[in-house]
Amino acid sequence: MRHSTIPPGRVCLKACQHDLDCRSRKKSCLCDGICGLSCIKHNQGCEDLRDIPNGLVEAADNCFGTVARYSCDDGYQLTGDPVRVCQGDETWSGAEPHCLLDLNIEKVACGRPPEVNHAVHNGYPDKVTYELGTMLQYECLPDFTATVKTAVRAWCVGGGVWVGPSMTCTHAGCPHLEEPENGWVNQEPTNTVGSRVVFHCNRGYFLSGRAQTTCLTSGSWDSVPPSCEKVMCAPPPELTHATHDEDPERLVFPSGYHVTYTCAHGYRPDGEARAVCSGDGEWIALSLLCSPQSCGFPGDVLNGWRTGYAFTFPHIVNYYCHEGFELQGVGHRVCGAEGEWSGQVPTCKPVTCPTLFAPVYGKMFGSGNKFGTVIRFECNDSYRVLGSKERRCQADRTWTGETTKCQEINCGWPTSFYNGLLIGENTLAGSVIFYSCKVHATFEGDAFQTRCLETGEWSEPPPLCWGQCQVPNVVDADWINRPPNVWVNHNTSVEFRCKTGLRPRDGLRMRCNNGTWTSTAECLPAPCESHPPHVHNGMRVFLGNEHGHKAKYSCFPGYRLYGVNGSYLQCHYGDWVGGRPHCEEHHCPNPGTLPHGKILQVDNYNIPSFIFQSYITRIRHGDRLVYKCNVGFQLSGAGGATCVNGEWQPPIGDPGKVCVPARHPPAQKLWIPTTNIRA
Template sequence: MQSYISVNCGFPVDIKDGWREGHMFEYKNQVKYNCKQGYKLHGDIILTCEADGIWEGLVPECIPVECPHLSLPRYGTIIGSGNAYGTVLSFECMKGFKHKGSVERRCQENGQWSGDDVTCTEVSCGWPKPFYNGYLLGQKTSVGSVIFYSCDIRTNFEGSSLKTTCLENGTWSHPPPLCLGQCLIPSIPDATLNGQPDKREGVWARHGTVLNYQCKQGLVPDDNRPVRCDNGTWTSQPKCTPAACKGPPPHIDNGLRIFEGLKHNNRAKYICRNGYQLLGITDHSPYLICLYGSWSGGTPKCKEFYCPNPAVAAPLKNGNIYKRVNNGKFQFQKYITTIRHGTRLLFICDPGFIRKGPSGATCVNGTWSPSIDNPGTKCVEQNHPEFPKLWIAEEEKNREIP
């Protein structure tokens, strides 16, 4: 009977910075080597126990992982050194430059650097924003560069600084100013300017200037809002216009007024009651006119009409003149002077006389209607009419009739 002898290759070699897998060391058994993190295996990963009791393969070693050397970025520096696993390098750009890429990079287990390559590019603030009525003085926009602001002629500078500097963060230290246009003081007909001597016609006024002017008597500013210079333009055109009347036209007794409004050239018409006459208006029209802030044309009033006393003006010979009233009549006397509109007369002749003409008259706006003058009413003597003979005389009875 044949006997077998067990082959044992012995305890395999341990490696630095790594470990071994496998605990059986007889013929055909295998062991596997691994490296700890940050190291990579150099040599055979697996060893096999052969029949001659020797491990087949080269015992490996664990060598540190290394990343490629990083180049120094132009206009920048590297903080730190080395390229082994776990090494951390930082990057900084020179003043006036900004980085693009990863500021910090780490050597990884796979032998590659984390992040992206770093480049340093020059910081530029770009040209300041354009502004109206002005211009820039300067040629560069890099960090530390200075640009000067300047305004056109006939404008005023309003801003925090006459210059601006490009900062490291890519912004300008001061914003562009406002160059606000001046306004030419105009000629204002029928007005005088108030204020400082420099505020006169033909002088340029600064932005924000308020134009104070006073219109001649009877005129007022066309717009009550302040006239202000706003960046080269007046907010409104100064102008004097005729003033409106401050109140309605004067009241009138025994009449009424009708008016269009209180504006310049508006008219007010006056109408008197029947029996009253409109007086006091200069042009003999029924109107007052609003002219330059006041009612012009006189002081209207309604004066009552009185008819002449008929007993004095045209006495009725051989008769009497009476005034009609609701409950009868009474005789007019010469001393009566107040004979108002609407008074009615009655003409009555004495006995033996008859009336020739109208039986009466009415006082209408100061005159009698119909007129009591020529031809007027007269009382003429009454003559009896001739009657035809109603009898025949005796001597005529015996007359033969042919």
């Protein structure tokens, strides 16, 4: 099972449960440590491991799953992972461990010091034990040298272990080398370690083996001396359109060998035909060039063209004809090996079309039926050409256009026109038709007649016959510039004037449009130009200003309507008639005097303010009065009245009956209050 947390840098491959989950025969479902079951390649591996300083590593190989085990030399202690495993992401698990000096080891003496080939140390040769901390110095024997960057000391450390040296003593030089046969060698008088020797061969020979060798520390050369073998050439070069006289299967040729070349059939030689194998292993002296035979100019074709501009063996030229021509003969020529063209130059002859004849009732101009021939056709008088007037013979052996026929020309009757007549007998070519307009219509056009042309069309289009209009007799109107019942031409305008109190329905101007008036001449009663007059202290009600409409008048309370018959004004032929309405204020009569009492006027605060005098005459609508009886009298009936539209309400009756004697007169005071006096 794959862990939930994966260390940084660790890459887990595709998870799986079975090999089939990997979808590849090159992978298997294997356990990959903390990644669990994963798809692993069969040949997957990790990089090779190296021994660690003062220790070593042991591993069977570096394939997936291999276990590497680390160990340290005596006197050293392993720090880190002692075991590492090759993982699925091609890395080793963990980190490389280290071997550190073990300082806790028991302190004992060291045995004999390490031996180094071809070297001695500065200790006693017969001494077998050395104390801890002893340091020995090593040096190489004569004729031997130590390698660069090596440790030349040995140190006795805890646990009886010698540390060092790590040196190698090599021989001082190599033996002298002899010159190879048919060659020589460049070398120093003394071949020290690292010296290089270079070998050379005489001309005509080549070096077989390494050209250089180096002196090793062991005193031997790093390679076997080469030999000088005779130079050989590769197969001779290939020439275009030529072959040589040697076996084509042979692969090598000794220096000095020569071959001879021959040009192929149809090609002429030019230059040196022999090649020689030189001492450098190259073929020399050959300069042969095989040029094709020339056949000269092949010729051109009349009414056609030629393709191909190479006139040498084995080229081909082709011939073609222009449009309308066909090739007679072979359409190509080949330049032969002997320098001659095959066959003859072909010819181009024009194609032919079927023979044409003159149409019935017509003539044909031109003759022949070869490509490019043009034939023209004409028809007799009163006939016209149907089809093509001219036809040309084409490259596909057909004539251009359509079959030519002659048809009798008939223009047909001209298009009928409004308010007009056609006068004539027939419509064939040359016939004349006259145009005429009907009564009360005016003629407008370029001509009064038209002729049938050879094109089958009329020479002049039909005219326009504009209908006239009759001036109507209008009741209650007078015509200004035309008397009634006369006829006027199209587009003529007339004016009329309605009599007093009337107005026109559609305007005072009429225009004749092809026999029809654009508007109607009719006079209607005129409306009133303004609204009915206002009335002060009153109101009016009306619906409009049209003829016959009425306006109703009424006055505010306390006023009466005067100056009008009834209560209406009426719009009559442009004027409001029925009088001059106005509202006049209507006062109540003075109530006079009240026997045994007084009449008081009530103010705006409903308080009796003053006594009505006999000279007061302007008593307005809404004014009020109250009765006040003298002592010994009492009211009989209403206690007052109000002026309503010029009348008292309730009506004032007999003034002598308003205050009547009281039945129980008030008692007189029998005593008078006095101040309390004490004696």
